[in-house]
Amino acid sequence: xxxxxxxxxxxxxxxxxxxxxxxxxxxxxxxxxxxxxxxxxxxxxxxxxxxxxxxxxxxxxxxxxxxxxxxxxxxxxxxxxxxxxxxxxxxxxxxxxxxxxxxxxxxxxxxxxxxxx
Amino acid sequence: xxxxxxxxxxxxxxxxxxxxxxxxxxxxxxxxxxxxxxxxxxxxxxxxxxxxxxxxxxxxxxxxxxxxxxxxxxxxxxxxxxxxxxxxxxxxxxxxxxxxxxxxxxxxxxxxxxxxxxxxxxxxxxxxxxxxxxxxxxxxxxxxxxxxxxxxxxxxxxxxxxxxxxxxxxxxxxxxxxxxxxxxxxxxxxxxxxxxxxxxxxxxxxxxxxxxxxxxxxxxxxxxxxxxxxxxxxxxxxxxxxxxxxxxxxxxxxxxxxxxxxxxxxxxxxxxxxxxxxxxxxxxxxxxxxxxxxxxxxxxxxxxxxxxxxxxxxxxxxxxxxxxxxxxxxxxxxxxxxxxxxxxxxxxxxxxxxxxxxxxxxxxxxxxxxxxxxxxxxxxxxxxxxxxxxxxxxxxxxxxxxxxxxxxxxxxxxxxxxxxxxxxxxxxxxxxxxxxxxxxxxxxxxxxxxxxxxxxxxxxxxxxxxxxxxxxxxxxxxxxxxxxxxxxxxxxxxxxxxxxxxxxxxxxxxxxxxxxxxxxxxxxxxxxxxxxxxxxxx
Numbered sequence: 268x269x270x271x272x273x274x275x276x277x278x279x280x281x282x283x284x285x286x287x288x289x290x291x292x293x294x295x296x297x298x299x300x301x302x303x304x305x306x307x308x309x310x311x312x313x314x315x316x317x318x319x320x321x322x323x324x325x326x327x328x329x330x331x332x333x334x335x336x337x338x339x340x341x342x343x344x345x346x347x348x349x350x351x352x353x354x355x356x357x358x359x360x361x362x363x364x365x366x367x368x369x370x371x372x373x374x375x376x377x378x379x380x381x382x383x384x
Numbered sequence: 385x386x387x388x389x390x391x392x393x394x395x396x397x398x399x400x401x402x403x404x405x406x407x408x409x410x411x412x413x414x415x416x417x418x419x420x421x422x423x424x425x426x427x428x429x430x431x432x433x434x435x436x437x438x439x440x441x442x443x444x445x446x447x448x449x450x451x452x453x454x455x456x457x458x459x460x461x462x463x464x465x466x467x468x469x470x471x472x473x474x475x476x477x478x479x480x481x482x483x484x485x486x487x488x489x490x491x492x493x494x495x496x497x498x499x500x501x502x503x504x505x506x507x508x509x510x511x512x513x514x515x516x517x518x519x520x521x522x523x524x525x526x527x528x529x530x531x532x533x534x535x536x537x538x539x540x541x542x543x544x545x546x547x548x549x550x551x552x553x554x555x556x557x558x559x560x561x562x563x564x565x566x567x568x569x570x571x572x573x574x575x576x577x578x579x580x581x582x583x584x585x586x587x588x589x590x591x592x593x594x595x596x597x598x599x600x601x602x603x604x605x606x607x608x609x610x611x612x613x614x615x616x617x618x619x620x621x622x623x624x625x626x627x628x629x630x631x632x633x634x635x636x637x638x639x640x641x642x643x644x645x646x647x648x649x650x651x652x653x654x655x656x657x658x659x660x661x662x663x664x665x666x667x668x669x670x671x672x673x674x675x676x677x678x679x680x681x682x683x684x685x686x687x688x689x690x691x692x693x694x695x696x697x698x699x700x701x702x703x704x705x706x707x708x709x710x711x712x713x714x715x716x717x718x719x720x721x722x723x724x725x726x727x728x729x730x731x732x733x734x735x736x737x738x739x740x741x742x743x744x745x746x747x748x749x750x751x752x753x754x755x756x757x758x759x760x761x762x763x764x765x766x767x768x769x770x771x772x773x774x775x776x777x778x779x780x781x782x783x784x785x786x787x788x789x790x791x792x793x794x795x796x797x798x799x800x801x802x803x804x805x806x807x808x809x810x811x812x813x814x815x816x817x818x819x820x821x822x823x824x825x826x827x828x829x830x831x832x833x834x835x836x837x838x839x840x841x842x843x844x845x846x847x848x849x850x851x852x853x854x855x856x857x858x859x860x861x862x863x864x865x866x867x868x869x870x871x872x873x874x875x876x877x878x879x880x881x882x883x884x885x886x887x888x889x890x891x892x893x894x895x896x897x898x899x900x901x902x903x904x905x906x907x908x909x910x911x912x913x914x915x916x917x918x919x920x921x922x
Contacts, residue, residue: 299695299749302504307412307453307468310397312755317399317452383415383422383474383498384509 290356293373297349301379304348315377318348323374329367336370345379386432387414396466398453399525401756402819402854405461408445411436414471415498426474426498427584430556430564430608433467437606437889438559440465446889449606451500451527455534455852456759459601462892467606470527472500475509478611484573489551489613494574496552497610499529503546506612507745514687515614516744518543523751529607534852535599535803537812538748539663539793541639547598547800552611554585555597555604558886562586564608565881565918569594574611583609593914596877598800601851603890603900604878617687620662620747622694623648624734626676632666636769636792639809651683659683667733668773668790670780670815671722678733682747694742695749711756711818714787718826721785732789758788760833761814761850763804766794768845769811775839776813783827783835788817801874802867804848812850830856841865857897871900876911879904881918 295314306319327336351374358371389412396410397403413432419425433449440447448462451470460466478494493515497506503517504524510516519540526536532547543549551574553567566585568574573589580587597604631646641647641658651659663682669675710728714721725732740747764772769792780786793812795805805812822828827835834856840847848866849855856862863871878887887903895901907915 299693300508302502305452305470307470308391308410310401312401380471380473380505381417382505383417383425383472384476 287356290359291354293351293353295349295351298347298379301345301348304378304380314349315375318377321376321378323372323376325372326361327370327372329370331368334367336372338372338374340376342376342378343381345381348377348379351375386416386429388412388432388436389414396461398455398460400454400456400759402456402458402758403461405458406463407461407466408463409465410468411465412468412471415474422474422476423582426609429472429474429498430554430584433556433606433608434559434563436465436467437556440889441559441885446891447606448602448890448892449499449529450602451530452502452525454526454530456757456854457852457857457894458892459534459851459894460530461894469529469606470500470502472498472608473502473505474498475501475505477513478575478579482575482579484568484576487574488572489574493614494551495612495614497528497612499606499608499610500527502527503531504745504750507743510614511617511743511745513614514617516617517546517612518549518615519546520744520748521546522748524745524748525750528610528612532598532610533600533602533607535798535800535805535850536852537793537795537798537805537810537850539665539795539812541660541662541664541794541809542796543662544796545798545800545803545805547803548796548798549612549614550598550610551613552609553594553597553607554583554609555606555881556608557605557882566609567594567597574613588914588917590914590917592801592873592910593877593881593917595799596801596874597881599798599802599851600878601802601895601900602892603887603895604881605886605890617743619685619687619691619741620682620744621685621741622680622682622739622747623651624736624738625679625681626736627666627679628676629674632677632679633770633773635664636666636794636811637767639766639794648681664794666792668777668792669725669729670777670788670790671725671785673777678736680734685741687743691741694740694746711787711820714818714820714826716823718785721787725787725789756819757816758819758829759814759816759850759853760829760855761804761812761853762836762840763795763806763810763812763848763850764840764845765807766809766811769813771843772811772813772840772845772847775843775845776815776836779832779835779839780815783832786815786817786827786829786832787820788815790815801870801877802851804850804866806848806867806870807846814850814853829854834859837862837865857894863899873911875900875902876904876907877914880907880911880915 303318353373391410395404396407445464447465449467450460476496480491519538521536537545564585566580568589569591570589577587635644662684665680667678795810798805891901
């Protein structure tokens, strides 16, 4: 493995790392209407600042007869304010090498603020 | 019983990360949705807040309510106990039988909101009724109580600020049974005494008291209910154009759109006159001030439903680290700030020649905070706008550069005693940017703004500062410089409404710094009349 310590080897490794990193990404889908359920103690830069964020991070095993999974969190009658799903390189590998029978689910979501009408 | 979550802590921060500030106990209150009737649910929340006030008195600690924490100054902060009220979002229509017999208002235009209802929630609620707010800020996340208490202004040339739509206030001024009041103007009553009784409040109608409590900085008690006047739903048509600085500033100083060299063809009438815009905003790069100004001009139009959705379908976000990096870099290499700002122009300025249409809520839609931010807004007479801008830009170049861009908006005068939109047409001259750490080569934000205050004063430019933004609030004599005798009027009215003990309960460091916390035991004239009304049946 000595050759990985050469500048060319290190550059190759960096390139591979960057490629793997760019395989992981997330997308947010947010409702244009409605206000996010607030969390005054959540101070983080960006979209989730002041919002109550819930996270689903699990792996679902499917039987031979099953081909999909659905998670059913309770967001009340006002529904979802936003959902962010993340796809990682590892999750894609897991899905591929188990022929779709082990699925990683990484979701962040925010519910809509409850109305008082 | 309303639900209250208690968190013992040591610090708290606002939405724009201008802290952290010290805090002992945080209360997070929500309505009890098991109570079926909205008005009973509303009264239950008020009763719980009163219990918190009593407990704070017993523990010899202060209590301060806050909402979305959007203020960049420490106006919302208080070191003992803070009450988060943004879950208190009851919304109700007003019925004909609730109107005061002398009211000039129509019941269909009046709505009752609990303190924590956000501007976005109000906008959506009103939309369903075919109504709209008359004005709002550049975004929609503020709670109604927070927005009016700090004078959130938007940029409505003919309608004024959010507080100017308010016709009634329910305020909790103490822990006792008579300590919930419902304030209105005597000359502009809105709702009858039966309404006040239904929300367990004593009606008090007094112009001076109402106007002082309107932009009350959280110092008049806990605003728990707000009666707003809305209007029929309308559309806003937004144009973004580039205008020569001299032409843009001529309009700014005169508000004479008819005789201006700049005009928009679609908004020009056959007789050569033009439609007066609802909103006029100039974006200015202070380090390239001779460039044409990017200008946002918005016109009010009758509502129709067949317009393209103005909210972008895809919104791109910058890396969260970029603003921090820019700030750190700027503090070390300040000469590069103008180049960095120029490069970031597309992120800060709207796209030129883009025209969109939408409701008030759609045009001034959501923002999310991608970094810590600073913002400072000087309210000046629009007639002084050219001179003030010149001085401001000179200082940014001489004392800075600092990482911020300038803008100018124009707002109708407010009736509130301490509204910073105090001129007949107030030009809001704003600087917004990324905070930086001062060093021997780089002036601090406070020192820079102090230089602006000194320069404006030396050049006889009257001004007032936005309460919810950054400023050197400890500048000697600042309150008198900004408001003359008006601050005395405000203090008198506060002393008329509150006991000394409660005035202290609702004070904070910000009020002490700006010299607004002192209590007047001896009142005369209008303030004495207000106190007589307050103490009657109290």
